Amino acid sequence: MDKGLILIVEDDPDIIQIQDAYLVREGYRTVRAADGETAMTHFSMLRPDLVLLDIRLPRIDGIEVLTRIRREHDTPTIMVTALAEDLDRLTGLRLGADDYIVKPFNPQEMVARVNAVLKRTRQRAGSGMLRFGAIEMDTEAYVAAIRGHTGRAILPLTLSEFRILAHMMRRPTHAFQRADILDACLPESDALARTIDTHIANLRKKLEDHGAGGYLVSVRGIGYRLAQGE
Template identity: 65%
Template sequence: MENSLVLIVEDEPAIARILDAYLLREGFRTVQASDGETALQHHAVLKPDLVLLDAGIPRLDGFAVLARLRQSGSTPVIMVTALADDIDRLSGLHLGADDYIVKPFNPQEVVARVKAVLRRSLGEQKGAARRFRGLEVDFDSYAAFVLKDGQRQPLTLTLSEFRILAHMIRHPTQVFARADILDACMPESDALARTVDTHVSNLRRKLEEMGETGFLPAVRGIGYRLADPQ
């Protein structure tokens, strides 16, 4: 985790300086962008390990930048917003944000969130790959695949989506409550339990786009299971 490169996308110079100072003190490398277009250019050239992305930046707002980042890969993204409304938070999660922080924030809390997301992305969870029906999850490499005609087709998932899939595939027909999924897969986040619905919906959609239907059925009043028993 040390020496990881964090792209700070923030148009308020004072906030950007504070974040930069705290991250540098913890051993991170940093680069800054004050608008969306510059952020995308830095991301394309520098390949940061994580992006701290303010929602209210000029020249492409944070949500537009996040959507573009998710089209090209799965770099961890923590959204930063001054809007505390849950709908705005869920908008970021729907596009694939791995976590969010609401202004005003404690810079030490931001650093803690960065470390937590990077721990997940760098693969601290270990174990052999596991298969279930047409799915395979490799816990060591944080990769997931759809198995078709003897071929492994990679799934492009956010960290939260991967963690949900990895958590549920260990007990694929067990019903998991939303709160349990949140605690197991996003323990450092202050996200609401209902944000699990957004991640599960995105994961289900990606599986269906790969031709894998019937996964992640909702269990009314409880939560979700990976698949119904056959």
């Protein structure tokens, strides 16, 4: 049974071999990276279901890898560290890590944590939650918000704006044509595709007003896409 793809990022060959063996035995597919740059390349190309990420890595450390991932993606990530100090662990969690493991660890506990994090995030995704950078949406409750250092600010979106943003957040970084957005989000409307420009302009201003500028960008000759924001 294929339970998903795990990106294992670890520079110790003995540890990564153990991690790989136990995860494969559990039914996961795996891909390995021994440094941060290789990890980012694998992540961009393969879009793993979860990242098992060591903090102390060559070239780019694990904190920077997590920071780059979180700019555009909400991929579940478990930090692994040999340093037991709370500062290292909490730094990772503040940046958006879903859990942490301290070396030396029990491989069976590692697998249990991977299973638990994936179960939790998949349940969250199934409940209608969407996240991209600082933006989060509950498509069942019709609530959109911006997460910031001072808390959570609700976005006052119209129904059309909400539908457009949710549609784009389901495919982060994808370039959407105006006609595609119109068909997907306003199927009952007789409006022209250019009407989307007005909705996007209003949506962009509301995001900017709530500290989330730079997320909606124009793609010349095509339409619009979501970017990492400012």
